[in-house]
Amino acid sequence: MVVKIVLALIVVVNGAFAISFIRDLIAHKAETFKEAGNPIAQAFSSFVIFFFSTFGISDFAISASLYPKLKWVEDKKLPGTMNAQCVIPVAVMALVYISAIDVDLVTLIVAIVAQIVGSYLSPRYVVKLPVDTIKRFVSAGLLIAAILILAGKFGVYPSGGEEIGLTGVKLVALGVLSFAFGALNNIGIGSYALTMATVYALGLSPAIAFPIMMGACTFSVPVGSMQFIKLDSYSRKITAFTSTFGVIGVLIAAYAVKSMNVSALQWVVVVVILYSAFTTFLSTTKNKANVKESK
Incomplete structure (x- = not known):
């Protein structure tokens, strides 16, 4: 019953966005056709971006590097585009993962609510923090997490697990960390890889990361996107394009994720974490270069 309520809320929240978007699209039909970008290229990129996003590779990171280079989106519209474009695909991800992957509801709800609250309460505080310093610590933490997972894979270090839920101190830890991840989202540090690393470290099955990641995003992103x-x-x-071709990519990738065994998912987790660690650290070096050029 609780699962059905969660799924219904996802439909309601994201349905409100869909109605708002369709109305805006109809009202500005002529302007939309004049926007930059080859339709075939955008259809293909939408499919690819959200295919990989379904595995936990940040669509924000890919879009932020791709769209400006191709001159599809002007800088001032990039944040809004990255948020709005992912609403429908992420809603589909959440619906698929929450309904298909066996996860303890208390664990799922604690993680989702904590991340939403962290995202809502944190903006006034996180803007005061040294972003590059935080990103370096996050990169180091992700790298350590990936090394520990690999050590477990090769029998050097016991890690990971197959549990579908948490209780006690571990559940509290998941809630606190999820709150922090929601806050970090506001300074451009994605929560996907961090959630994967946390879920794995707490002894949960790596599959549990997927409904938690997408569940949190599908409730927090639509409101801002409207x-x-x-x-x-x-x-x-x-x-x-992402609301159509991106969804196709999601459905194909989600089927692949659901079909994978725990061992294969562990490798997916490692790849995502290492990729995120590298790109997060790389963004700090780019910021330094930009600062030097401006002086």
Whole structure:
């Protein structure tokens, strides 16, 4: 019964976004067709971006590097585009994973609620923190987590597990960390890899990370995205493509994830964590270079 309520809430929250987006699309149909970008290229990129996003590779990271280079989105509309474009694909991810992957509901709800609360309460505080310093610590933490998982894979260090839920201190730890991940989202540090590493470290099955990751995002992103629509600060064309071709990529990738055994998922987790550690650290070096150029 609780699962059905969660799934229904996902449909309601994201349905509100869909209605808002469709109305805006119809009202600005002529402008949408004039937006930059080859339709075939955007359809293909939408499929690829959200295919990999379904495995936990940040669609924000890929979009942020791709769209400006191809001149599909002007800088001021990039944040809104990255948020709006992922609403429908992530909703599909959440619906698939929560309904198909066996996870303890208390664990799932604690993680989702904590991350949403962290994302909501943190903006006034996180903007005061030295972002690059935090990113370096996050990169180091992810790298250590990946090394420990690999050590477990080769029998050097016991790690991971097959549990589907947490209790006691571990559940509290998951809640506290999820709150922190929600806060980190506000300074551009994605929660996917961090959630994967945490789930694994606490002894849960790596599959549990997927409904938790997508569940948190599917409740927090639509609300902000509707504000971007009102402010006319997003690409309608790209959002339309991701809401169709991106969903196709999600469905194909989600089937692959559900079909994988625990051992295969562990390798997916390692790849995602290492990729995120590298790209997070790389972003700090780019920031340094930009600062030097501006002096």
